[in-house]
Amino acid sequence: MSGDHSDPPTEPLLAVEDLRTHIHADHGTVRAVDGVSFAVDRGEAVCLVGESGSGKSVTCESLTGIVPRPPAEIVDGSVTFDGIDLRADDTDQSSIRGARIGHVFQNPQHALDPVYSVGDQLVEAITIHRAFEEATARERAIDLLGRVGIPRAAQRVDDYPHEFSGGMAQRVAVAIALAAEPDLLIADEPTTAVDVTVQARLIDLLRGLLDDGMALLLITHDLRVVAALADRVLVMFGGTIVERGPVEAVFDRPAHPYTQALFDSYDGTTRLAERPSRDELPADGCRFRAECPHAVQSCAGGEQPGFHAVSDGASSDDHAASCVYYGDGYDAEQIRSAGRAVQQSATGDDDD
Amino acid sequence: MTERPDTGDEPLLAVEELERHYPITEGWLRREVGRVRAVDGVSFEIREGEAFGLVGESGSGKTTLAHTLLGLEERTDGTVRFDGDPISELSDAERRSFRRRVQLVVQDPNEAFNPRIRVGEAVAEPLALNGMDDGDRRRAIVEDLLERVGLDAADTDRYPHEFSDGEKQRLAIARALVVDPDLVVADEPTSALDARVKSDILALLEAVRREFDVSLLFVSHDIDVVRRFCDRVAVMYLGEIVERGPTDEVLDSPAHPYTEVLLGSEPSLDPSDRSLVRPLTDTIPDPADPPSGCRFHTRCPAVIGPDALSAATWERLASFRFTVQTGELPAAIDLADPPDRATIRSVFDLPGAIDDEAIAEGVDDAVAALADGDLDRAAERLAAVLPSVCEQQVPETVTVAGRPVQCHRHDPSIDAEPRSE
Amino acid sequence: MAAPSDRHRFERVDWSAVDATGRTVTPERTILAVGLLVVAALWLYDRYVAHVYLVADWAVTPVDWAVMAGLVVLTAYGVVPAVGNREATLRVASAIRDRPVLVAALCFLGGLFVVGTVLPLVLGRPDLNFGYAYQPPLGFAADAGWSPNCAGEIRQGAGIQRYCEGSLQAPLGTNGRGQLVGSLLVSGARVATYVVVFALAFVVPLATAVGVTAGFRGGRLDDVLRTYVDVQLCIPAIFLYFVGYMYVGASLALLLATFGLLSWGPVARLVRSEVLQRREDGYVVVARSLGASDWYVARRHVLPNVTNTLVPAVVHLVALLIVAEAGVAFLGFSDVELYSWGSTIAEGLSPDRGTAHQVWWVSTVPAVALAATVVSLKLVGDGLRDVLDPRGEH
């Protein structure tokens, strides 16, 4: 947020500022995304991690406006993609969506139309944004299938979605998302419904795409997938980002009490925790307040606490957490040591 | 516990050579033309109070196995003993008692409950089905139980859609416990849940296990869950158990190559360690036509090669052979427009010189066949010159460090050492 | 959750003392058995001893017996569970109350049922009264020359034209034989009610039974049942009715049998496909693992969950049967003594005096009744579908 640089040579590919999306339901309005800001650089892998209901999917669907409206309503914020304001009225979102930003979802079979062969769907995705001869488009379709690791692509291009296993269907979905050579791929829990062995191959696939220079915004609830893919991590809770930083920093020193709780659930012991359900989320102050073991008086009231640098030293990384303890006048050591403890018990169990 | 019949050292549940095959039929007369061997000769035991894990990929037959134990699927062969008695020989009364003593928790909390029935009634259903006609008594038991699983007695009057996933799973656990079972079969009870909720549910199950003194059969593809919850674990692949033993031992020093692949596919929590293990090929074979010999041989990174070849050569040739055999050709090789031989060699990274002449010739032939676009001939040639004991012989179950493992590499009579990193 | 220290505090159930055989005597079955026995006894008496006159001079016909048995079935499996499960019934009732359209439609159908079952017994057949043919309904007038007498005022029109005004004696007018259209309406309501009762009590359970059996059992039985339904769907019911007609003549029983028994295919198919879908659902698997029978699972878990599609389908079937009956009657192939709405409409459309539009009331009044019945059925179908889904509550 160093806005006063006049010549930004490293302008991010995607910049999101104070995004707010509300969902209007019968029983009231849910602030599903409540002031989210982040940026994705070219070729970078950013992971948005959080649990269901944290607003991570709605955030990503709001970026390109594919979130169903109504019930959702994007009430505020700016989304800039490669210098184009995606929220401006005169921006043709469909020329960006699909063409320069690809989407992949959790359930590939939902994204694929069962009555068309995958080839037809790929050709459609290819020709929607660029005029191609039928034959050229088909060739490109086969190329794409090969690129996402579908064996014998030339034969399988005429198969129908149901003829693909879950992992292979997800590859097809990725191929469709790649059809127009996007600069950014938004993947929403792409490996959640598949086996670990299949997940490993999908991770390989995404790594390959990153190596080719594509940027990735990955949404997941699985810290392992984050560790395997991310350059930078955004931890989301209750519609806001509570911690952000380079993956090594976040995994080394989980800073926000919520992130710590998340790591804690990987630690291999079984403990019972009492926690309120989602609809009891506090309306003001820190969203995590009701469940936070460190909560103090000043956590209540006002907005979500601002971001403070996590490390006490003059470290240059932008590892920051939205917790009052990292601000001036608090001793963050208590929370830092809690972070070290969960990090150790979670990974200690792991490196056997 | 004192009320339970004295069973001595008898395990609570003993499964011997259990099989569940689905006939594949054709036409009006339903002539059998083949069989899906979903569960194919599986043996294990669950002791009293034990948590036993069953892991494997989808399609390994683990859920079918669980359903077969419960009598939801018919056994094709083998025996299941509960408390020492084969369940196929139970009288009607005993069968009812068996059905009460073994309860099921299903995977998806969203479809675990009938949306039209209040949860109190749903949790009480096992009581009613077991003949408890007194509604007040049922209600009292259910209310007490709901509090025990962390819910509220007043929740009985609500409908399933009013609960979160984690709460529904608590309800599902309550429903399983309501008839005071001895064994709870939990089929992926946490795989639809978020990490923290998952953690809570596991903690609840752990508490329940101690408090209610039940054994648990935990069917899961999630190794994390098994690691932290199960005392012993069995690893299933294509209808067979390939390795079984105490959880720590199996997961810390896996003996079977499939277990290694499964463990190595799980990303580490350490972002600086991003290695993932690759099986030889990715295709899970069709359980209707499982591979000969060791069923894992088409994917096994440790598959045993001919003596004549060095390990490094064999590794590349094995990869070539099984990639061709499963048809997982990379994009660079389009059979409709096959590349020349040199390209094929470089794509598969084939060794230039192979000591064994017959093999070298066979590999040449296969490359030539591929260059002609003839995949089948290539596969045939490779199979002929690159035989593997793993495909020819079904591995015996051998004991490795006190636990049964089904792999030739551990069989002393086969001339191959376990690969250890 | 409390610390698990107070282990196993809850009531220990002595399972050996709990009777697990399941109850064989349920209120439903009791009512069904008693009711059917009574109907059977009456029928035997009527048949072999002496004619039974249950009410006034109502000679009970075979269709009446069938419908009585149907009413017993509906009471046993409709009313008894509704009373037994008061709570659920009250919930549904309160949800219904919030929907005025549904309430109106239900009232109409309820009225139709009462009128169709009770009034014909009280009123008997519509009386012939040739002296008072084509009396117009109250508030309307008709050519006075069509009938020897006019029950109401006679009004002088232009020239020699004289009009007969409608009167209270025939509030809905009369037909060419002087029968009160009101009475004809009541007789027609009886036919419609019979169709509804027959469909709900026999056709729908048959369709459900076939669907559930095919869905749960699968295999060869499924093949057979499915093929049978396919074949049945190809046979036009009207064709079979005409074949029967050649032998036994016009008969409501024949009509119900042929149309009713050939029309349940789509409902059976629907139930089957729903069963196949639900069979894998967690709660069904759990119930089956507890040893619940297919029927238990179907009744408790499958059918209540398919009301979204089943209720409208059933209602559609009933409406179809009503319209089919009216159609056959309209064509003149039904028992004229029954005065189905269809035959009254036909009569009104080809009057022996004047033109159809001059004696419009003879055809229009039963047509409106028929239309209102079908529309009410549709509304009830859609309304019940919404009301029965607890997730729809708000």
Ligand code: SF4
């Ligand atoms: S701001 Fe307060 S409540 Fe929020 S995480 Fe920090 S200590 Fe906890």
Ligand code: SF4
């Ligand atoms: S028997 Fe051979 S193929 Fe099978 S697991 Fe062992 S080494 Fe691999």
